[in-house]
Amino acid sequence: MLRIATWNVNSIRARQARVLAWLAEHRPDVALLQETKCTDALFASDGFTDEYEALGYEVAHHGHDHWNGVAVLSRVGLVDVQRGFPGTNRPPFDEARVIAATCGGIRVWSIYAPNGRELDDPHYLFKLVWFERLRAAVAADPSGAPHALTGDFNVAPTDLDIYDPVRWRRRTHASPPERAAVAAFTDLGLIDVTRVHLPEPAVYTWWSYRPGKFEQNRGLRIDLALCSPAVADRVTRVWIDRDERAGAVASDHAPVVLDLRD
DNA sequence: ATGGCTAATGATATTAGA
Numbered sequence: 225m226l227r228i229a230t231w232n233v234n235s236i237r238a239r240q241a242r243v244l245a246w247l248a249e250h251r252p253d254v255a256l257l258q259e260t261k262c263t264d265a266l267f268a269s270d271g272f273t274d275e276y277e278a279l280g281y282e283v284a285h286h287g288h289d290h291w292n293g294v295a296v297l298s299r300v301g302l303v304d305v306q307r308g309f310p311g312t313n314r315p316p317f318d319e320a321r322v323i324a325a326t327c328g329g330i331r332v333w334s335i336y337a338p339n340g341r342e343l344d345d346p347h348y349l350f351k352l353v354w355f356e357r358l359r360a361a362v363a364a365d366p367s368g369a370p371h372a373l374t375g376d377f378n379v380a381p382t383d384l385d386i387y388d389p390v391r392w393r394r395r396t397h398a399s400p401p402e403r404a405a406v407a408a409f410t411d412l413g414l415i416d417v418t419r420v421h422l423p424e425p426a427v428y429t430w431w432s433y434r435p436g437k438f439e440q441n442r443g444l445r446i447d448l449a450l451c452s453p454a455v456a457d458r459v460t461r462v463w464i465d466r467d468e469r470a471g472a473v474a475s476d477h478a479p480v481v482l483d484l485r486d
Numbered sequence: 487a488t489g490g491c492t493a494a495t496g497a498t499a500t501t502a503g504a
Contacts, residue, residue: 235493290494339503378504397504432504433491
């Protein structure tokens with residue numbers, strides 16, 4: 225069995241104890257983290273990378289400052305690391321929102337899509353173009369390995385992925401252009417494996433910190449795993465760790481876990 | 487239509503998140 229987990233941790237400094245405990249308990253072979261919110265230098269300093277290495281992981285991190293930040297942890301090899309998009313990346317496309325590596329024969333991606341803020345905000349346009357850059361990077365990936373494109377897409381692919389679609393009609397995360405940007409990956413042949421294994425309604429990965437949201441399961445499914453058929457065919461189970469989200473000092477995102485047969 | 491919270495910052499209000 226090969227276990228791959230993706231998790232927006234919402235600051236590694238605020239979450240380090242929980243992340244280490246979660247990794248020790250669930251032992252994913254590959255863990256893709258988002259929103260570490262720290263620099264490579266901090267991630268390499270005492271108390272971070274060394275703690276993961278103590279659990280048997282190799283580590284690759286990509287972070288410039290206290291925003292964004294993505295990482296790959298692997299116990300099944302970690303080679304051909306690509307930080308950011310290939311080629312020239314002028315601001316804001318240089319933000320630390322994507323890292324890819326080949327682990328256990330799978331091209332894994334830890335991605336943190338721009339939020340978009342508001343539909344009339346320039347950041348929303350950045351989000352759409354960012355997705356096109358990501359699509360081009362995946363399409364041109366030279367590794368030849370099948371993909372597991374995972375992370376925080378900041379898009380709910382359908383109304384089924386939102387607790388209250390009417391409420392989100394005029395917001396980011398649900399607009400047709402954002403959904404088209406995500407659909408472009410399925411056009412590449414990638415499969416939303418969470419939906420294959422969890423087709424029912426009310427399956428979410430993020431809940432606001434505001435009171436009652438998690439308790440009432442008023443959330444969004446925005447953390448996705450889009451996999452090549454060669455990976456998707458091996459997936460036996462997809463599960464979302466709501467228990468982790470329910471804990472004290474938790475991230476607002478739950479880990480999404482893929483279990484694959486060998 | 488609205489509010490509610492959390493994380494980081496040369497911070498004590500602001501930006502950002504989603």
